[in-house]
Amino acid sequence: MIDVVALEKRFGSVAAVNGVTFTAGDGRVTGLLGPNGAGKTTTLRMLYGVMRPNAGTISVDGIDAARQPLAAQARVGVLPDVYGLYPRLTAREHIRYFGELQGLDKATLAERTEELFELLDMKHIADRRAAGYSHGERTKVALARALVHRPQNVLLDEPTNGLDVMSTRAVREIVRKLRAEGRCVLFSSHVMQEVSALCDSILVVAGGRVVAHGSPDELRELGGHENLEDAFVALSGTAAGRAQ
Amino acid sequence: MRLPGAWRQAVVVLVKEFVDSCRDKRALVSVLLTVLIGPVITGFMMNRIADRQRAAEEVRIPIAGAQNAPALVEWLRQQSGVEVAPAPAAPELAVKSQDEYVVAIIPPDFAERFRASKPATIKLVADSARADTFPQVDRVRRLFAQYNAQIGSLRLVGRGVSPAVASPVVVQEVEVSTTQQRAARLLAVIPLMILLAAFTGAMQIATDSTAGERERGSLEALLINPVPRSALAVGKTMAAAVTAMIAVTLTAAICAALLRFIPLQEMGMRFRFGAQHFAGMIAAVLPMCLVTAAMQTCVATMARSFKEAQSYMGILILAPMLVGVLGTLYPIDNQPWMFGVPMLGQYVLLSSVLGGRAPSPLAFIGAAVSCVIVAMLLVRVTVALFRDERIIFGR
Numbered sequence: 001m002i003d004v005v006a007l008e009k010r011f012g013s014v015a016a017v018n019g020v021t022f023t024a025g026d027g028r029v030t031g032l033l034g035p036n037g038a039g040k041t042t043t044l045r046m047l048y049g050v051m052r053p054n055a056g057t058i059s060v061d062g063i064d065a066a067r068q069p070l071a072a073q074a075r076v077g078v079l080p081d082v083y084g085l086y087p088r089l090t091a092r093e094h095i096r097y098f099g100e101l102q103g104l105d106k107a108t109l110a111e112r113t114e115e116l117f118e119l120l121d122m123k124h125i126a127d128r129r130a131a132g133y134s135h136g137e138r139t140k141v142a143l144a145r146a147l148v149h150r151p152q153n154v155l156l157d158e159p160t161n162g163l164d165v166m167s168t169r170a171v172r173e174i175v176r177k178l179r180a181e182g183r184c185v186l187f188s189s190h191v192m193q194e195v196s197a198l199c200d201s202i203l204v205v206a207g208g209r210v211v212a213h214g215s216p217d218e219l220r221e222l223g224g225h226e227n228l229e230d231a232f233v234a235l236s237g238t239a240a241g242r243a244q
Numbered sequence: 245m246r247l248p249g250a251w252r253q254a255v256v257v258l259v260k261e262f263v264d265s266c267r268d269k270r271a272l273v274s275v276l277l278t279v280l281i282g283p284v285i286t287g288f289m290m291n292r293i294a295d296r297q298r299a300a301e302e303v304r305i306p307i308a309g310a311q312n313a314p315a316l317v318e319w320l321r322q323q324s325g326v327e328v329a330p331a332p333a334a335p336e337l338a339v340k341s342q343d344e345y346v347v348a349i350i351p352p353d354f355a356e357r358f359r360a361s362k363p364a365t366i367k368l369v370a371d372s373a374r375a376d377t378f379p380q381v382d383r384v385r386r387l388f389a390q391y392n393a394q395i396g397s398l399r400l401v402g403r404g405v406s407p408a409v410a411s412p413v414v415v416q417e418v419e420v421s422t423t424q425q426r427a428a429r430l431l432a433v434i435p436l437m438i439l440l441a442a443f444t445g446a447m448q449i450a451t452d453s454t455a456g457e458r459e460r461g462s463l464e465a466l467l468i469n470p471v472p473r474s475a476l477a478v479g480k481t482m483a484a485a486v487t488a489m490i491a492v493t494l495t496a497a498i499c500a501a502l503l504r505f506i507p508l509q510e511m512g513m514r515f516r517f518g519a520q521h522f523a524g525m526i527a528a529v530l531p532m533c534l535v536t537a538a539m540q541t542c543v544a545t546m547a548r549s550f551k552e553a554q555s556y557m558g559i560l561i562l563a564p565m566l567v568g569v570l571g572t573l574y575p576i577d578n579q580p581w582m583f584g585v586p587m588l589g590q591y592v593l594l595s596s597v598l599g600g601r602a603p604s605p606l607a608f609i610g611a612a613v614s615c616v617i618v619a620m621l622l623v624r625v626t627v628a629l630f631r632d633e634r635i636i637f638g639r
Contacts, residue, residue, distance in 0.1 A: 050467045051633055073470040084462030088267040089260075100256040101469040129267075142465075 001026050001184050002047060002153055007056035009042050016042040018208035020056070024186045026152070029179050031195040032188040034205035035236055040188040041081050043205070044157050047186070048080075049073045061152055074102065077151030079159050083142035087131035091122060091141045094130065095148050102149035109148070116144040119177075120170070136167035143174065154178055156187035160194055172198060192229045206236035250475040257471075257479025261453045262486060271448045278444045279491050280498065282437040287502035294506060296379050303380050303387075306331040306338075309350035313358070313366075316350070319391055326387065335369045345377035346370045346384050361399060434499050435594035436568030438492055438529055439587060442536045443561045445491025446484040450540035453480040455553035458638055473630040474623075477541070481623050484537035489530055496525045521597055527608055528593035531615035535586045538622035545629045548638060567591050583611045586618050 002024040009017040017039045024030040032040045045051040047058060049069050058065040058072070065072035085094060092113060099109040117123045120140045125133065130141065139159070146154065156175070160168045175198055178185050189195050195202055196216045204212040204219065212222050212235045223231025266272060308331035310317045320326050332338040335347035349367040357364040366388060370381045397407035457463045466476070503517035540560060547553035567587050583589040583603075589611035596603045629635045 045464075048468050050464055050636065070470040070472065073468065076468075078465075078468045080465050080468065082461035082464065084457075084460055084465040086264055086460075086462060088264050093260075093263075097256065097260050098469060101253055101466075101471050103252075103470075145465075 003059040005057045008054045026184045027182040028200040029185045031199035031202045033195045038205045039208040048078045076153045077146040079146045079156045081157040085130040090127045092126050098145045099148040153184045204235045250472050253471045253475040254479040258483045261483035265449045283498040290506045301325045307348045312350040312354040339369045346381050439564035441491040441495035442488045442533050446488035446537040447557050449484040451544045451553040454545040455547045455550045459550045474627045477626040481538050481541045485533045488533035492529050524597035531612035532590045534619035535615050538619040542622045542626045583607045584614045586615050
């Protein structure tokens with residue numbers, strides 16, 4: 001479970017995140033929906049501990065991320081915006097590197113690696129170097145790396161960006177599986193269908209603020225539109241107006 | 245959940261960076277080449293000097309018309325290291341085509357003019373454009389001059405004149421650049437090459453694991469893991485240090501092999517390279533690899549891009565060059581404080597070891613301790629950089 005209260009992040013005079021508050025519960029899929037530059041990635045970066053907030057608190061499974069950053073980080077698995085694979089390492093080595101950094105012992109790591117290969121259907125690329133991977137294959141390696149330590153909380157930054165239909169389905173499948181296991185899944189997207197198909201609750205972010213939140217149905221009502229996309233445009237549009 | 249130990253994580257980072265960079269074939273080859281090329285060139289030059297020295301002592305003089313001056317030819321034969329040979333049919337052609345480096349031609353009227361005490365000509369065919377045979381030609385020239393002086397003195401004595409009258413001025417040459425010194429100067433290059441290896445060896449990992457990591461976008465993914473930034477900085481620095489140590493050991497081993505192979509004795513050097521010298525070289529330089537690795541990792545972390553990092557590396561490598569050049573220009577006398585300065589200390593230690601003067605164990609320990617302290621300070625700076633969001637996200 002992730003609890004965020006009054007989160008703020010400024011870059012110089014620009015407030016990228018300006019008072020975000022929300023709770024992402026266990027066994028639920030929470031979507032961060034917003035246009036480009038709304039502050040989604042910055043919010044996630046603070047959640048997974050590579051950026052420090054200027055104000056506000058983050059707690060991961062009850063652990064204060066400001067006080068115990070490493071303990072909080074150990075409880076999240078992340079598919080970042082940029083995967084940053086090492087071209088000269090194989091899929092297996094990528095998983096091993098992150099697993100070892102997470103402190104897994106050899107036996108657990110070996111077992112978990114096989115499990116992930118099975119889950120993500122990536123046995124055929126297990127011992128191939130990343131330099132020649134397709135985008136879908138790279139996503140699988142990055143996902144496997146994120147899940148190697150069985151994190152209770154999974155953060156996905158635009159996970160289906162640029163993926164083909166088959167890979168997108170695979171990602172959705174995994175998100176549903178994680179939810180069924182009772183994990184807290186938080187993912188960001190600017191793609192409406194994605195969010196409405198997967199999420200239990202949606203946070204609409206614009207101008208560094210949460211402008212609306214609720215289930216897809218609730219949001220449709222809130223925006224006064226039958227279509228979620230129209231609702232989104234109405235909601236984020238007013239927010240952008242307010243921010244200026 | 246148990247958090248993994250920071251040291252263990254540092255080792256994980258070290259191993260990954262090392263494996264990763266070993267797979268970069270092109271970088272590996274370029275490092276190997278830079279490590280190899282210095283010692284190989286030096287060895288080649290040392291060998292040339294030794295060869296030339298040997299060659300100048302033993303000259304072979306093809307003489308055309310030897311029957312015209314049997315006394316001269318007999319005198320030449322009696323000089324040590326001189327071999328008189330029959331001349332080729334076309335002397336000038338033979339020299340031009342480099343079959344012979346010198347041919348002496350004694351014309352038929354030599355005996356007649358010699359007997360009449362008139363200057364008798366000897367033609368010396370040589371190619372002054374060939375620098376490599378200069379010592380031999382010079383020796384031949386000096387041999388004839390020597391004969392000339394001897395006969396001249398004898399004639400003066402025969403006429404009741406002191407030979408001293410004919411030598412109003414005696415030129416005494418003081419040769420500064422003896423073969424011995426030239427060889428010694430080449431030997432002085434070895435410490436510099438070893439210092440350079442400590443830089444070139446660490447360079448690849450230092451840049452690729454910091455500026456390169458950020459440019460690929462893999463730094464953010466790495467920082468998601470529950471790893472203290474200090475473990476990252478230490479792991480990356482140590483990976484660079486390990487490759488620097490490998491490069492240094494390799495360079496030292498090649499230099500050692502060359503020194504055993506080159507006949508130093510023939511160049512008048514009494515130095516005999518042994519295992520204790522090799523051990524001394526390694527003990528002197530390995531601690532410095534920590535400094536070079538830490539320095540390069542720190543600077544490369546500061547750089548905004550891989551290219552920028554590489555250009556900084558080019559500047560950093562001037563430091564050991566400066567020490568080496570100053571060392572050859574101004575012979576450094578061992579002051580105790582020098583051991584405390586990384587690079588300078590190692591240079592002095594290496595020069596002492598190669599000079600056959602073993603420094604005290606205290607000097608080795610002092611130099612190593614100062615290296616460790618400087619490296620630790622540099623790693624601290626790197627850790628601070630890794631904590632800076634502007635550095636991580638390259639703003």
